[in-house]
Amino acid sequence: MSGDVLQHTDLRQSRRFLETYSPPKINGEFAGKHIISVEQFDRRDLQILFDATGSIRRRIKQQDRGLLELAAGKLMATLFYEASTRTDLSFQAAMRHLGGEVVAASNGVHFSSVYKGENLADTIRAVGCYSDAIVLRHPDVGSSYEAAYYLDQLNKQIARQVIVISGGDGVGEHPTQALLDLFTIFDFKGQIDGLNITLVGDLRHGRTVHSLAKLIARYQAENVVLNLVSPPLLRMPETVVQYATAKGITVRETDDLYDVLPETDVIYWTRIQEERFDDPADYEAIKDRFIMTPPVLAQAPDDAILMHPLPRKHEMGTPDDHDALDADPRAVYFRQMENGMFVRMALLAKVLGGLWV
Ligand code: ASP
Numbered sequence: 001m002s003g004d005v006l007q008h009t010d011l012r013q014s015r016r017f018l019e020t021y022s023p024p025k026i027n028g029e030f031a032g033k034h035i036i037s038v039e040q041f042d043r044r045d046l047q048i049l050f051d052a053t054g055s056i057r058r059r060i061k062q063q064d065r066g067l068l069e070l071a072a073g074k075l076m077a078t079l080f081y082e083a084s085t086r087t088d089l090s091f092q093a094a095m096r097h098l099g100g101e102v103v104a105a106s107n108g109v110h111f112s113s114v115y116k117g118e119n120l121a122d123t124i125r126a127v128g129c130y131s132d133a134i135v136l137r138h139p140d141v142g143s144s145y146e147a148a149y150y151l152d153q154l155n156k157q158i159a160r161q162v163i164v165i166s167g168g169d170g171v172g173e174h175p176t177q178a179l180l181d182l183f184t185i186f187d188f189k190g191q192i193d194g195l196n197i198t199l200v201g202d203l204r205h206g207r208t209v210h211s212l213a214k215l216i217a218r219y220q221a222e223n224v225v226l227n228l229v230s231p232p233l234l235r236m237p238e239t240v241v242q243y244a245t246a247k248g249i250t251v252r253e254t255d256d257l258y259d260v261l262p263e264t265d266v267i268y269w270t271r272i273q274e275e276r277f278d279d280p281a282d283y284e285a286i287k288d289r290f291i292m293t294p295p296v297l298a299q300a301p302d303d304a305i306l307m308h309p310l311p312r313k314h315e316m317g318t319p320d321d322h323d324a325l326d327a328d329p330r331a332v333y334f335r336q337m338e339n340g341m342f343v344r345m346a347l348l349a350k351v352l353g354g355l356w357v
Helices: 003-008 014-020 043-061 065-069 086-097 120-129 143-158 175-189 207-218 237-248 257-263 280-286 319-326 331-352
Strands: 075-080 099-105 133-138 163-169 197-199 223-230 250-254 266-269 305-307
Touching: 014 143, 043 065, 043 175, 043 331, 075 086, 075 120, 086 099, 086 133, 086 163, 086 331, 120 133, 133 143, 133 250, 143 163, 143 250, 163 175, 163 319, 175 207, 175 266, 175 305, 175 331, 197 207, 197 257, 207 223, 207 237, 223 257, 237 250, 250 257, 305 331
Parallel strands: 075 099, 075 133, 133 163, 197 223, 197 266, 223 250, 266 305
Antiparallel strands: none
């Protein structure tokens, strides 16, 4: 089934739910809350979540079987309308490590009733009838807001609290990626305050960088400099820049990496999102603009860290460059990836309201 058919099955405009549906603030209480935007979190919520993540990581490494109590008897459904490796598998692994169960359409969403033209509002409620939490990845901005709205309607009818967790809303947000990214920065740098953080590449279409920039702002970190490095066509959306600036972050936009690289503490490299371009010529024109290779990394400080949400393609050079970068102690993207499972375990345990450590 082609992506086109999927995009045309739902004539409702998911984007309008961004205006009409307010995601619940966490305010220290995660149980029963949908997770659809980083704007739900404040500094205290993040501290709670990251403490829990650290504890879960220790317990996983010690093979603590007690973790299997945390989501025992709960069921998580995955509903992925777009491709995924890390988000999909880390959520599934997280749920299993917590003793919960996982369900998904047997042959992927393309072989569910989505193929027959069912819209998101109906599909999400169908899946909600059979699960406690749904991880949704969808190409439309606002789709997880729409899902939350319809699950709220369903929950009244079935007298249960089924929640949706966004696994990425098109070019909008990817909140759980930002949670694992910020956790990883903490892990390696010990704090967020005072850091010089550089986001590089496709800042226009990259949902991970939209969410990360906003989450750094939600943390209300002090003296943070956020460098946004991209070709002019791929600049960070103005709404995100304003969001960060309004929360006291110093934002610098440039298309010259070497302006900022020598003083960077955290380098966050991104893929040019080829699948999001309307005109392939635009992609061709800029795809080679920022390539991370060992000589480029050599310009960064010795104690910088290099992150990437992955998958990576040519924006990290050739396969030989990949290998050389991987061998550099500053490259932390595989540990970032592993942290994804720990953060998602902590989040699932908390939103499903299980017993807690
Ligand atoms: N895996 C990330 C995402 O789903 C980053 C990427 O695809 O480039 O947004």
